[in-house]
Amino acid sequence: MSVPRIRHATLDDEETLARIDRRTWSPLHAVQPRPQPPYPPFYTERFGPRDHLVAELDGNVVGFIRLSFPTSLACNAHVRQIQGLAVAEEARGTGVGRALLRGALEEARRQGARRISLRVLAHNTPARGLYESEGFVVEGILPEEFLLEGEYVDDVLMGRTL
Structure with missing residues (x-):
């Protein structure tokens, strides 16, 4: 498989995304429910x-990242x-998630941002590992913030300086 190409989304990408x-x-x-x-x-x-x-x-769109203002x-x-x-199932493990994350960091810098943040569910170990490997640190935890499928799940706030 080739190296992922990261680009800005277009109106034509909507149905695929x-x-x-x-x-x-x-x-x-x-x-949110399914x-x-x-x-x-x-x-x-x-x-x-503009936010994706x-x-x-x-040549096939296999993933996206949404980058926005927090407020x-x-x-x-x-x-x-x-x-x-x-990231589409068939593209997992190919570096697409990491390429999207790095693209978002680059785009945030290009826009003049000094910092970037995100929220991730505590039980999402793969995502947390990816974010940590790209310099994100845990900046706060909202204990038992969500009740999902009968289990209380912490909301983890992560961020990093650009």
């Missing part, structure tokens, strides 16, 4: 193509937040 988002849904990372038809649009007024980077392998406050404009990361 929606399909990846639905197919990768898991209680390991999702706090999506059911009729499916809402992937792009919304809040998150459009996509990964391509051999609308001007005093918080130097921070970006990762608000979604998904």
Whole structure:
């Protein structure tokens, strides 16, 4: 397999990204119920193509990362937040997630951000390992923040300086 190519999302990517988002849904990372038809649009007024980077392998879109502002406050404009990361099952283990994460760090720097943050469920060990390997540290834990499939799960706040 080739090296993932990271690029900005386009309007034409919407259906593919929606399909990846639905197919990768898991209680390991999702706090919303499994999506059911009729499916809402992937792009919304809040998150459009400008907020997504996509990964391509051999010309096919196989993942995305959502990079946004954590709040609308001007005093918080130097921070970006990762608000979604998904890699298609067939592309897992190929470096796509890491390439997307590095692309988001680069894009955040390009936008003038000084810091980047994210939230991850405590039981999502693979994601936490990836984030830690790219310099993210745990900055806080919200104990038992979510009740998922009968289990209380901590919400882990992670971040790093750019």
